[in-house]
Amino acid sequence: MIAAFFERLNDAQGINFSVFYDEFDRARFLTGLWTTIYISIVSILASLLLGLIGVWFAGSRSRIVRLLVRAYVQLFRNTPPLVQLSFFYFAVGGLLPTISDGHGGQTPILSGTAWAIVALSLFAGAFNVEIFRAGIEAVPSTMIEAAESLGYTRLRLYREIVIPLAFRICLPALNNNLVNLVKTTTLAYAIGVPELLYAASQIWSETLNIREMMNLLLVTYVLLVAVLVWIMGRWERAMRIPGYSW
Amino acid sequence: MVAVGVKNDYKPWGFLEPSGQIIGLEIDLAKAVADKIGVKLELVPVTGANRMEFLKQGRIDVILATMGDTPERRKIVGMIEPNYYASATNILAQKSANLKQWTDLKGRKVCAVQGAYFNRRVSQLYNPELVVFPSVPDALNALQGNNCVAFVFDDTLIVSTLAGGDPKWADYEMPLASEDPQLWAIGVRLDDLDGSFGKLLKEMSVEWHKSGKLLELETKWGIKQSPYLIETNKKFKAGG
Numbered sequence: 001m002i003a004a005f006f007e008r009l010n011d012a013q014g015i016n017f018s019v020f021y022d023e024f025d026r027a028r029f030l031t032g033l034w035t036t037i038y039i040s041i042v043s044i045l046a047s048l049l050l051g052l053i054g055v056w057f058a059g060s061r062s063r064i065v066r067l068l069v070r071a072y073v074q075l076f077r078n079t080p081p082l083v084q085l086s087f088f089y090f091a092v093g094g095l096l097p098t099i100s101d102g103h104g105g106q107t108p109i110l111s112g113t114a115w116a117i118v119a120l121s122l123f124a125g126a127f128n129v130e131i132f133r134a135g136i137e138a139v140p141s142t143m144i145e146a147a148e149s150l151g152y153t154r155l156r157l158y159r160e161i162v163i164p165l166a167f168r169i170c171l172p173a174l175n176n177n178l179v180n181l182v183k184t185t186t187l188a189y190a191i192g193v194p195e196l197l198y199a200a201s202q203i204w205s206e207t208l209n210i211r212e213m214m215n216l217l218l219v220t221y222v223l224l225v226a227v228l229v230w231i232m233g234r235w236e237r238a239m240r241i242p243g244y245s246w
Numbered sequence: 247m248v249a250v251g252v253k254n255d256y257k258p259w260g261f262l263e264p265s266g267q268i269i270g271l272e273i274d275l276a277k278a279v280a281d282k283i284g285v286k287l288e289l290v291p292v293t294g295a296n297r298m299e300f301l302k303q304g305r306i307d308v309i310l311a312t313m314g315d316t317p318e319r320r321k322i323v324g325m326i327e328p329n330y331y332a333s334a335t336n337i338l339a340q341k342s343a344n345l346k347q348w349t350d351l352k353g354r355k356v357c358a359v360q361g362a363y364f365n366r367r368v369s370q371l372y373n374p375e376l377v378v379f380p381s382v383p384d385a386l387n388a389l390q391g392n393n394c395v396a397f398v399f400d401d402t403l404i405v406s407t408l409a410g411g412d413p414k415w416a417d418y419e420m421p422l423a424s425e426d427p428q429l430w431a432i433g434v435r436l437d438d439l440d441g442s443f444g445k446l447l448k449e450m451s452v453e454w455h456k457s458g459k460l461l462e463l464e465t466k467w468g469i470k471q472s473p474y475l476i477e478t479n480k481k482f483k484a485g486g
Contacts (some may be wrong), residue, residue, distance in 0.1 A: 191388075
């Protein structure tokens, strides 16, 4: 039904949305969509974790540890993510041990997709460290002093007071970074990861329907980001407490 | 001024020399075209994925970029006959990979380049897991880094890569029988195809075959004389 409509559209108007009627193109596009969603979800979670770990060590008593966190943030914040991806995939990837590919050959231990997740998580994680730090510094010092005088250990203080408050404060900035992360997944195309842009460009370089695929990409990414923003918005409302953010 | 879309990653048909100039067999042909019309030549680097779009948008007037002449593309691009070159599909792989026939590619990671007409055919026939890169050097780097077991491409480029004498490729080979032979064509906009510009290019193409200019260029760029050119040269000579 839908397929027939788009086939007719192509024959009659020359508007070729091949992904809606060509089995092969549709499979490629859906694989691309799933890969983008998968990379996004894993990278978002990993970057949040990295941000939390980073900000914890940024407040460490040891100067060396603090310096290491600063170095990580500076390195990943100040270099283009495309360069990071290429570096990991082309330069580091070849040096790692290989595993059997099940056909009697050897394959690198990390695929392009895995490298994309590693690179994007590190990249977004560096920003998250700074975002969390901003949130933590905005937690009133009186609150922290009060908790310390009640005998809270540093870990409990973080877990039960600082992080919950800091999180509410930095959610808007965090949203920005996570939306950016979803869009940055398109860079994985440069290392042959079959995400959405890759799938689309495969299709348009064969079917020669650039205009249609570009529009489809636009709509797809707008929808993907809309879903993320909606989830974050719900979460923000659910966590609301009077007096902190709005 | 004539703007010609050429490859800059396809040695020695069109590639960058260290000074940043694009040179190669196809660039020599582009120069011949510009000289013939008596205008300045502008070389525009294109890729397999964007060359037809560039032509359509008017950013270039001619495609001279290893373009295979397929029925689908003829709907969009005017293909100049006689075709100036021909290639077929093959793979570049490590000798130790032990690939003997096309069907051995099933389920294996195979590097490829975007926009190549045979990517779809190879993936539908032999079911490899294609890993497709924006450019030839990227795909070759990935192959060198063992990110894939083979690189599927025009046999012309593979032969010249292996013959280049680069020690990097000492352990590599072109193990399969080339298949799906494909003629290359100079592309112009459809409305130029039967106009004076298209006619001129057709005449030039006949002349290149007949005079042996294409064969000379192969020799100049260190490419083994290809059967297609030898045959076409004979045909045009016999035909007067």
